Amino acid sequence: MDLLLDGFQTALAPENLLFAVIGVLLGTAVGVLPGIGPAMTLALLLPVALTMGADSAIIMFAGIYYGGMYGGSTTSILLNTPGESSSVVTAIEGNKMAKSGRAAQALATAAIGSFVAGTIGTVLLWVLVPTVADVVVELGAPSYFAILLLALFMVSTVLGASKLRGFIALFLGLTIGLIGTTTGQPRLTFGEPLLADGIDIVVVAVAIFAIGEALWVAAHLRRKPLEVIPVGQPWMSKEDWRRSWKPWLRGTAYGFPFGALPAGGAEVPTFLSYATEKKLSKHPEEFGKGAIEGVAGPEAANNASAAGTFVPLLTLGLPTTATAAIILVAIQSFGIQPGPLLLENEPDLVWGLLASLVVANLLLLVVNLPMAPLWAKVLQVPRPYLYAGILFFATLGAYSVNFQAFDVALLLVFGVLGLAMRRFGVPVLPLVVGVILGPKLEEQLTQALALSQGDVSTLWGEPVAVVVYVVMAVLLAAVLVAGLRRPTPADPEHSGRDEEKELVER
Amino acid sequence: MSSLMQPTCVVAAYSADDYGRAAVEQGETIAREAGARLVVVNATRGDKLVDERYAHEDEIAALRERLVAEGLEVEIRHDVVPDVAEAVLDAARTCAADLVVVGVRHRTPVGKLLLGSVAQRVILDAPCPVLAVKPVKP
Numbered sequence: 001m002d003l004l005l006d007g008f009q010t011a012l013a014p015e016n017l018l019f020a021v022i023g024v025l026l027g028t029a030v031g032v033l034p035g036i037g038p039a040m041t042l043a044l045l046l047p048v049a050l051t052m053g054a055d056s057a058i059i060m061f062a063g064i065y066y067g068g069m070y071g072g073s074t075t076s077i078l079l080n081t082p083g084e085s086s087s088v089v090t091a092i093e094g095n096k097m098a099k100s101g102r103a104a105q106a107l108a109t110a111a112i113g114s115f116v117a118g119t120i121g122t123v124l125l126w127v128l129v130p131t132v133a134d135v136v137v138e139l140g141a142p143s144y145f146a147i148l149l150l151a152l153f154m155v156s157t158v159l160g161a162s163k164l165r166g167f168i169a170l171f172l173g174l175t176i177g178l179i180g181t182t183t184g185q186p187r188l189t190f191g192e193p194l195l196a197d198g199i200d201i202v203v204v205a206v207a208i209f210a211i212g213e214a215l216w217v218a219a220h221l222r223r224k225p226l227e228v229i230p231v232g233q234p235w236m237s238k239e240d241w242r243r244s245w246k247p248w249l250r251g252t253a254y255g256f257p258f259g260a261l262p263a264g265g266a267e268v269p270t271f272l273s274y275a276t277e278k279k280l281s282k283h284p285e286e287f288g289k290g291a292i293e294g295v296a297g298p299e300a301a302n303n304a305s306a307a308g309t310f311v312p313l314l315t316l317g318l319p320t321t322a323t324a325a326i327i328l329v330a331i332q333s334f335g336i337q338p339g340p341l342l343l344e345n346e347p348d349l350v351w352g353l354l355a356s357l358v359v360a361n362l363l364l365l366v367v368n369l370p371m372a373p374l375w376a377k378v379l380q381v382p383r384p385y386l387y388a389g390i391l392f393f394a395t396l397g398a399y400s401v402n403f404q405a406f407d408v409a410l411l412l413v414f415g416v417l418g419l420a421m422r423r424f425g426v427p428v429l430p431l432v433v434g435v436i437l438g439p440k441l442e443e444q445l446t447q448a449l450a451l452s453q454g455d456v457s458t459l460w461g462e463p464v465a466v467v468v469y470v471v472m473a474v475l476l477a478a479v480l481v482a483g484l485r486r487p488t489p490a491d492p493e494h495s496g497r498d499e500e501k502e503l504v505e506r
Numbered sequence: 507m508s509s510l511m512q513p514t515c516v517v518a519a520y521s522a523d524d525y526g527r528a529a530v531e532q533g534e535t536i537a538r539e540a541g542a543r544l545v546v547v548n549a550t551r552g553d554k555l556v557d558e559r560y561a562h563e564d565e566i567a568a569l570r571e572r573l574v575a576e577g578l579e580v581e582i583r584h585d586v587v588p589d590v591a592e593a594v595l596d597a598a599r600t601c602a603a604d605l606v607v608v609g610v611r612h613r614t615p616v617g618k619l620l621l622g623s624v625a626q627r628v629i630l631d632a633p634c635p636v637l638a639v640k641p642v643k644p
Contacts, residue, residue: 380558
């Protein structure tokens with residue numbers, strides 16, 4: 001409790017409060033814009049963030065993460081184009097509501113539901129993070145290795161329409177993670193001394209997210225403008241409140257645990273929440289025509305899952321979404337070792353972050369509820385200006401990592417890779433997670449084998465490790481059974497939609 | 507013989523705001539009195555996610571319906587083009603227009619510095635006389 005109060009002291013320090021405000025404003029803006037998400041924004045801001053204090057930077061990043069979840073719903077509702085992959089479901093009912101003149105209520109239930117879910121999620125974090133941290137500190141290298149392996153496996157298979165594409169992305173990421181001479185002998189350095197230190201993850205992340213997206217947009221620059229639905233001040237009637245509060249709570253219950261699992265964040269729980277609300281609703285006939293429950297539930301679920309993401313991130317150093325992956329990189333860049341000992345070694349940072357999440361949530365409610373019409377104006381920024389700015393910051397960021405022109409060349413190479421991945425519907429998350437977790441996986445393996453003096457059986461010598469492997473085997477079996485059961489591919493219209501979904505940045 | 511006083515084809519540059527509507531209404535009046543063809547051009551560069559001056563589909567449909575109901579011969583060009591002024595000029599050239607109607611607006615010095623004016627380019631480059639109109643002040 002004292003630690004939490006100290007955390008609030010950190011979070012409410014004027015400087016950090018300022019960074020939280022900047023974070024939520026920036027986060028909402030990028031959330032509103034389709035194609036530009038919190039992950040790209042964090043990647044672009046990493047070099048800037050390193051000049052600030054660790055607390056301020058992490059607090060700002062958390063604000064951007066939460067803000068992105070809020071902003072995405074605005075675009076979903078007003079444009080029928082999800083700003084983020086996590087608000088794909090919101091668009092189904094939200095846009096219908098807006099078309100029938102209930103945009104204000106849709107925006108209100110999304111914003112208030114996000115606030116409720118975010119707050120409950122954050123309170124759960126206060127309880128869970130110290131508890132889980134106490135447990136995972138006991139884990140040995142073999143268990144940790146197994147958990148990392150499970151995370152990589154789940155990120156690649158659970159998400160997206162195609163397991164094959166997931167694994168292609170994962171192995172690309174692991175390969176990039178191999179480059180360097182960490183083990184003493186050079187691997188994949190092609191005799192190039194500049195590659196001896198490996199490729200900085202910042203360069204990879206900026207290239208995949210920013211350059212890849214910019215090239216993708218440049219390839220599709222002129223598009224018919226979307227029709228935005230004009231909206232006034234968001235508000236809700238008593239009836240809307242009555243119909244919204246239960247979906248908010250149910251959405252939170254779905255979102256939080258899924259956020260904590262390495263299953264790619266908010267997509268699964270938002271779909272589950274939507275399906276549940278449809279089943280439980282007293283107005284099933286309204287679904288498909290703009291039912292408020294269909295906005296309230298999924299919006300709560302996506303914010304709760306954003307909160308849930310912090311459980312594995314802060315206790316295990318395990319990112320479950322692309323945005324969390326970049327936050328992890330940021331923590332590492334400050335010379336702080338993430339993992340089971342993070343809470344013990346850096347209590348100020350962790351509790352400051354946990355307290356700031358509540359502050360960010362409150363700020364977001366304040367900036368989103370009255371200012372929703374203003375945020376819709378962000379959509380009128382001409383794309384050439386927007387992406388010129390992104391390319392500028394991306395290049396600057398990549399160069400400032402080591403002050404080497406070589407990194408800018410790498411940036412372009414990986415940028416083209418990012419474009420190709422978008423073109424062929426290969427998900428980005430497994431690659432980024434692979435680059436970050438690959439070296440860690442190897443480190444844990446080396447450590448485990450060093451302790452056992454080369455005896456491989458140590459890998460399944462811990463109960464936790466065994467459980468994890470069993471879970472993995474079950475998942476693998478489930479994937480295989482599902483694959484055998486439906487040998488014919490889905491109808492073309494359907495698979496096209498899935499691909500479109502995978503292109504949305506996470 | 508067609509002339510400014512007896513036009514056979516009028517082009518109206520339409521943007522989905524008061525200025526554009528003023529231009530279309532003026533073009534409509536002239537076309538109706540002279541029995542001329544009316545070509546309405548509403549274009550966008552398509553480089554923004556949302557372009558407020560680009561009319562919605564149903565807005566265009568309503569406009570077409572209204573103009574046809576008045577007995578006018580109407581053509582509406584609703585396109586994504588690289589250059590909006592060029593789209594208007596192109597419409598004027600291809601149908602050998604006798605008159606182009608554009609809406610003109612006040613612009614701030616900063617606005618002039620940052621952005622080109624579609625109306626100005628149409629006025630200067632059109633192959634025929636151009637009528638500049640303003641919405642009625644309330």
